[in-house]
Structures are given as structure tokens and as C-alpha cells.
Amino acid sequence: MRFSAVLLAVVSAASVSLAQTASGTGDATFYSAGLGACGVTNTDADFIAAIDAQTFDTFPGAGANPNLNPICHKQVTVTGPDGKTVNVLVTDRCPGCAKGSIDLTPTAFQQLASLDVGRLHGITWTMQ
Secondary structure, eight states: OHHHHHHHHHEEEHHHHSSOOEEEEEEEEEHHHHHOOTTOBBBBBEEEEEEEHHHHHHHHOOOGGGGOTTTTTTTEEEEEEOOOOOEEEEEEEEEEOOOTOOOEEEHHHHHTSSSSGEEEEEEEEEEE
């Protein structure tokens, strides 16, 4: 009986760990940072992102208080259509982003393309 309880605890922990990842394909845009949904104030010079609202709201463990959402402070690697990448932390929710899209600070966006582009189509992102 004791072995079963330990095995169940290990399997449960592994399941939670595996469930707390996400990825997406869509567009990248940029925005002026400030106080984000995770309760952190950032600046445009920070390498942070606002993840699409659907992913943010349905992330395993998400509840009524967005500051406590387990997606907060997760590292995401964003890859542009030409293969350039940037690593960012999720600190905000993007209500205007389509599922799979991501909003970056200007500093992070410029690692993928010029701000003149405005909207970068065909990006992918993967949570670490």
C-alpha cells in the first residue's frame, strides 16, 4: 500500500509538470509595457510578453486571480519566420491576441524584426 501511494504521488507530480507547458503559432506584435496581469510592472526595455488570453485563462492551475496564474514568469522562446529567436518571460495577458499569438515589448520584438513591420506573421513560440 505504501509503495502505491508513493508511485501515485510521483506520477501525479510528473503529470502536473508535463501539463504546464504550452506552445503556439500566430502573429507577434508589440506593446507598451506597464503593470501586467501577473502583477508585475515592466518597462519597454524588458524582455517580456503578453500571451494570448485563451492560453493565459486556460493554463493548468489558472484561477480567478491572474497574479497567481502558473503561466506567469514562464520562459518562452519566440521564433520568427526567418529563424531568429528571442527568449521572454510571460508577465501579461493579451486580450486582443488571437489564439497562438503573442505581444512583445518593443525591445523583444526588435530581436525578430524592425518595429516598422508592426505585425510579424508566422511566428511560433514554445514554453520552457
